Amino acid sequence: MSNMTQRRGRLRPAPEGFLSPEEIREVETGRRGFLRRSLALAGGAAVATVAGKAAAAQGEGDPAILDLPPWSTSLGKGVATQPYGMPSSYEKNLVRRQSPGLTQVPQSSVAFTPLQGLFGIITPSGLHFERHHQGWVDIDPNQHRLMINGLVKNPKVYTMDDLMRMPSVSRIHFIECGANTGMEWGNVAVPTVQYTHGMLSCSEFTGVPLSVLLEDCGFDKKNGKYVLAEGADGSGMTRTIAIDRALDDVIVVWGQNGEMLRPENGYPLRLVVPGVQGVSSVKWLRRIKVGDMPFAAKDEAVHYVDLMPDGTLRQYTSVQECKSVITSPSGGQFLMEKGFYNITGLAWSGRGRVKRVDVSVDGGRNWRTARLETPVLSKALTRFNIDWNWDGKPATLQSRAIDETGFVQPKIRQLREVRGTRSIYHNNAIQSWNVAESGEVSNVQVD
Ligand SMILES: Nc1nc2c(c(=O)[nH]1)N[C@H]1C(S)=C(S)[C@@H](COP(=O)(O)O)O[C@H]1N2
Ligand SMILES: [Mo]
Secondary structure: OOHHHHHOOOEEOOHHHHOOHHHHHHHHHOOOOOOOOOOOOOOHHHHHHHHHHHHHHHHOOOHHHHOOOHHHOOOOOOOOOOOOOOOOHHHOOOOOEOOOOOOOOOOOEEEEOOHHHOOOOOOOHHHOOEEEOOOOOOOOOOOOEEEEEEOEOOOEEEEHHHHHOOOOEEEEEEEEOOOOOHHHHHOOOOOOHHHHHOOEEEEEEEEEEHHHHHHHOOEOOOOOOEEEEEEOOOOOOEEEEEHHHHHHOOEEEEEEOOEEOOHHHOOOOEEEOOOEOHHHOOOOEEEEEEEOOOOOOHHHHOOOOEEOOOOOEEOOOOEOOOEEEEEEOOOOOEEOOOEEEEEEEEEEOOOOOEEEEEEEOEOOOOOEEOEEOOOOOOOOOEEEEEEEEEOOOOEEEEEEEEEOOOOEOOOHHHHHHHHOOOOOOOOOOOOEEEEOOOOEEEEEOOO
16 A cells, blocks of 8 residues: 555645644654545545546555454444434544634634535534624523514514514525634734634524514614614624615524524524624624614724724725635645645625636636536625646645626735725635645735
């Protein structure tokens, strides 16, 4: 058996994301031994085509296929040993992680989604990123209420049962925190895609359109210009949403990926405001108030504003502009061998569908158009893939998304020209990953 063959097209995954302590030590000491527990490549079929022949010949004497392992010669576990299924024990390193630098108080912090290890466009509910301003709560649905008041003919208080009897919709949307990728403004090259872009997740959400509830309460169509959404947690999270948007595609949600919301994500009720920065998707939703002007709540007048180069503050910026990132190979991973790789990543736009994604392996000089996996949905993540033969030389990987409005994802330099360097929010710049000759992938900023 040859290590060369075994290693072809294999990625050594990011230390924080996947490796056991022994493997981390291996990375640190630079030993390049055969990686027993390797990350299955998303484009496995294509790898097989390219590398398959040689691998098949080499693999004939492989004891892992010749000798029967214990699981083939013994009784397995019974049904419902785990009444609620769990990931394989071999996947225990694929978890949400918090950044030690960011977390001072765990109740007011972020846990990032491990984008480097996910496939397709749906984020498993247990890996959906978490952002709480004052901790998460597990609310008894029988005690939870939603009030709609303000400029409405009939103010109402709904129980969960009331809401779940209403006509519902299920739609796939991303939620991205406005602060996602914020560290890159200051040229802080955080090591992995989990930390650069992991305040991003995508789920199938089920609930009743907010428009249905507003109609049900007879909202004032003449003077009702804005709604305020309020959460039931201790943070007193409140956000203004313009009425046109509220009536368009905003959903009052109880379902996430086929089951009830997870408590961390707002159980039993949250707002989902598609395409808009995450903070507007108020969790543990308890009230919608209709008003005639923006409410200037703390979470929009003081927080979630961008400090511009001329010293003014940009407020009420809400849409998450077109953006993309290569999730593999990405920072912290190692290419074990030159040869074929499937470059894969995610693209999204708060303004609609992704039209095209281009990928460069030479720092933006040449671009090729990637394949988009279907479905390509509005205000949802879109998965892209492109073939790449790594020649073993240094390379700089970039992706550039274009949405259906024609918006082209900017370079970091273009963004800085307009926005300066003092922003925290809304960084949708092209991300660059450097591949060194050693195979090490790292976060770099390229003009
Ligand atoms: N009630 C309430 N809603 C909230 C928050 C919160 O702290 N309390 N955090 C907001 C922020 S800043 C974001 S980015 C999203 C994150 O949603 P998630 O935790 O489900 O990923 O929820 C938003 N809704
Ligand atoms: Mo956020």
